[in-house]
Amino acid sequence: MEHLPEIGLAFGAFALGMLSPGPNILSVIGTSMAVSRRAGLALALGISAGSLIWASMTAIGLTALISAYASVLTIIKIAGGLYLLWLAFKAFRSAATTAAAKAPSSLDSGGLYAFFFRGLAIQLTNPKAALTWIAIMSLGLAHSAPASTALTIVIGTTILSVAGHAAYAVAFSTERIIAIYQRARRWIDLTLGVFFTAAGIKLLTSRP
Template identity: 55%
Template sequence: MQDISIYLPSILLAYSAFFVGIASPGPNILAIMGTSMSVGRRSGIALALGVATGSFTWAVLTVVGLSALLATYATALVAIKIFGGLYLLWLAYKSFKSAMAKHDIEARQLAGGTRTPVGYLTRGYVIQMTNPKAALAWIAIISLGLQQDAPLWVGTVIVLGTFALSVVIHVTYAVAFSTPVMVRLYGRARRGIQTVLGCFFAFAGLKLLTSRT
């Protein structure tokens, strides 16, 4: 394994971008919250594991796809990082806009009635895999972690690390938000959280745009 100190900062930045992205509840997170509150913690955990598995699949596909692209066109990394930087700046804009909005988060149960745990697991996976924004987000996250001529283990570490984070964080949402009081508490802190997330996304986006190696 090559000197890890060369690649560790980029790997940690990719982890951080993934973490703060999950910290801002989107449709998948709200579905986990709503399922835990209305159906039960077990069903919420099953849905969370399905979403996490979908995230793992997207991560693998993105790393493999970008690695193959860079192996053929080394200069493509510059274009990928520009795209990733612009997408992160768009996420920063969305976070700041959410911070200024007056509405609170609203967790809802999935349509279609109650399912078995396997059914919720499958539904979570399908939801994540059919989310077009997930592909864009993963391109941005992986482009933060991959450097030109990075060895295979770098992509592997990013995939496995983000998968572990995904399982822990999504399951934590399912457990913690199995009661309405947690949703209310999160809603009160929403503006501050979204402001912090916006600052991070802006920092990460500018870093990608100004560092193209």
Template identity: 55%
Template sequence: MTEIYLTGILLAFGAFGLGMLSPGPNILAVIGTSMSTDRKAGMALALGIGSGSLLWGMMTLFGLTSLIALYASLMTGIKIAGSLYLLWLGIKSFRSALSAVPITVRGVTGQRSAFGYFRRGLLIQMTNPKAALTWIAVMSLAMGANTPFWVGAAVVTGTTAISMFGHLGYALAFSTTPMVAAYGKARRWIDGGLGCFFCFASYKLITSRT
């Protein structure tokens, strides 16, 4: 029985994990803070962002399961919305791959303690207007109208771990200018690959039967 849901879970992990290869505002804040302040500050900020990912995942999971329980027909609309968002991410990645503009990083300033950076990271993640759409799209890849609750719980657990370790990895590895420069050289190829994956995930979601 577990194998039936494994494909969706792995696809959700893949979409979430590969999305972290294309730095958005959260990741750029971690990189910038590690470079402008120190690794400790960047890691505290990363842990705050990862904790925010856990909260968003839990809210999305309980929200979706409640809606599906009351209105099973809403799953079709949720799938369409998630598929369109993944397609938009794919188009955005392709546009970034075609652009020669280098990435710019900005650190979080004004914090004096590790807890201050953690709190700022949590606030950044929880006030991110795109987070809800991201989580709906990711969760929809694994869940359907009759999917058991443990599948969504597995997605939340796995993606939280990916977020935690991924952001911490950026704080550790990208705390030096040469690492940022090395990523900049490979960025367009990475974005092109991400565009292909997001378009594939969008197709899989819209054509899934569950």
């Protein structure tokens, strides 16, 4: 009970991060509008799984080791930057087409796994996630905090991640939103392409 204020701070910082659009949230929004709600939810679960992995590693101190070795962090940065540029390429290619892309025919036979692993890749190749989790754990874990406090933060933030990303997937897969997307599809894809390009270049050129 004495560590509840720190846990609340950690949850609050994580929730605020969910409100700021980044590659993960924009990917969920774009997939939900362009493909389907199920695909968006699968992507959301993949992102949440990646968040759980980062949170768990931070709780046991592994991300502190990662951040201490520039070479490891550089590899993650390069992988993340190239992946964002690949997403930008796909968005630009979609914007260049005259018709909206259809959901893959394999969606019911393994296609959802592809979206799940795409979300997992987006989260795990983001070195900022490691630094963000270090900050969140620093807020939530006092020097005297027991292991149960770290476990509470990991479980709680994972639940928030699933709920938050799933909410984006559901909200942006409604008929009204999809109709808006169909009318403005090329501009939306172009905007996503510009964002992913800028984020990828920034990640590749920033210092570790």
